[in-house]
Amino acid sequence: MNMTVTRKPRKRLSVVLLTDERLVPAGELSDYSEKQRLLRKAEFDVKRAVETLGHQFIAVGLSNDLSTLRGAIDAHKPDIVFNLAEDFGGISHFDQHVVSFLELLRQPYTGCNPRGLTIARDKALTKKILAYDGLKVPEFAIFPMRRTTKRPSTLGFPLFVKSLTEEGSIGISGASVVYDDVKLMERVEYIHRTAGTPALAEQFIEGREIYVGVMGNERVTVLPPWEFFVENRREGAPLIATGRGKWDPSYQDQAGVMTGPAEINEKLATKLEKLSREIYRLLGLSGYARLDFRVTESEDAYLLEANPNPQIAADEDFASSAEHAGIAYPDLIDRIIRYGMIYNSGRVMF
Known part of the structure; x- marks a missing residue:
């Protein structure tokens, strides 16, 4: 990955990287096993980019005690907290509370605001707002835990079943697409049992899976559309981004899982750019986000999920799309830092 900086920072900043205490970048990335490297590559890439930009870098590990974060802020008085925290105390939807804590301290941070995180976390709420x-x-229909699974008569098959709130393709496999009520009940029970959350069953949209990166606050930049492929998908198998497809390198090689620039016409590209700007605004997002669309053969674009603070490692989709647009990785990190520093947490975004 090209780490050449094309512009110099206005001043040297003090940057605190906030991440899970188990993922604090120590030593060299090559010191870790392959699995451990996958978990830590974003932290190491951000560290390298921040240092390349000439900023002071301090890493802080978060567990279940906010006093650690408060102590680091008091001690280092950072210009910005680069937020890579994805949970608090092992609870993923508590990530918005960590950001709320930073706002209470009047501490600038990177990424999405608490309100945007809360809305995007609930996939049903996201859909209701956009609809x-x-x-x-x-x-779609929501199936709460400890309730009888009863499909609304207006919701037809096939359906795609996933967690209402968990991210990262948790609980998603080939069995997530169901074609009858028996399989629906089985899959809803599986999500309840393994993810520990309500289940969401949504209409399965046949088509291309295209991701669009957006970054900024009130004024935004939309990155080139990025497409998800499974080259060795068996005939008739649905196109879905499974947990293995996202996190298992050996399976990715075997199945031919990859992403790359979406080859689309100018009309569709313009449509996705306009749509992405509108969705980003309607959901009150800030910092940076990845919007996941299904695009049908007739070029109708359905939003599947909005993902604020997506994976930001140098070889992940968001950074790859930015590089395709001519934004080198250190410059991307620099932009994300600048967005965090100018974000006005006292102003509600609509």
């Missing part, structure tokens, strides 16, 4: 404004989203 209210007339945007295309799959039809």
Whole structure:
């Protein structure tokens, strides 16, 4: 990955990297096993980019005690906290509370604001907000835990079943697409049992899976559309981004899982850019986010999920799309830092 900086920072900043205490970048990335490297590559890439930009870098590990974070802020008085925290005390949807804590301290940070994180975390709420404004989203139903699974008569098969709130393709496999009520009940029970969350069953949209990166606050930059492929998918198998497809390198090689620039016409590219800007605004997002679309043969674009603070390692989709647009990785990190420093946490975004 090209680490050449094309512009110099205005001043040397003090940057605190906030991450899980188990993922604090220590030593060299090559010191870790392959699995450990996969978990830590974003932390090491951000560290390298921040140092390349000439900033002071301090890493802080977060567990279940906010006093560690408060102590680091008091001690180092950072210009910005680069937020890579994805949970608090092992609870993923507590990530928004960590950001709320930073806002209470009046501490600038990178990434999305608490309100945007809260809205995007709830996939059903996201769809309701967008549907209210007339945007295309799959039809869906929510299946709470400890309730009888009863499909609404208006919701037809096939359906795609996933966690209402968990990210990273947790609980998603080939069995997530169901074609009858028996399989629906089985899959809902599986999500309840393994993810520990309500299940969401949504209309399965046949088509291409295209990701669009957006970054900024009130004024945003939309990155080139990035497409998900499975080259060795068996005939008739649904195109889905499974947990193995996202996190298992050996399976990725075997199945031919990859992403790359979406080859689309100018009309569709313009449509996705306009749609992405609107969705980013309607959901109150800030910092940076990845929007996941299904695009049908007739070029209707359905939002599947909004992912604020997506994976930001140098070889992940967001950074690859930025590089495709001519933004080198250190410059991307520099932009994310600048967005965090100018974000006004006292202003509600609409």
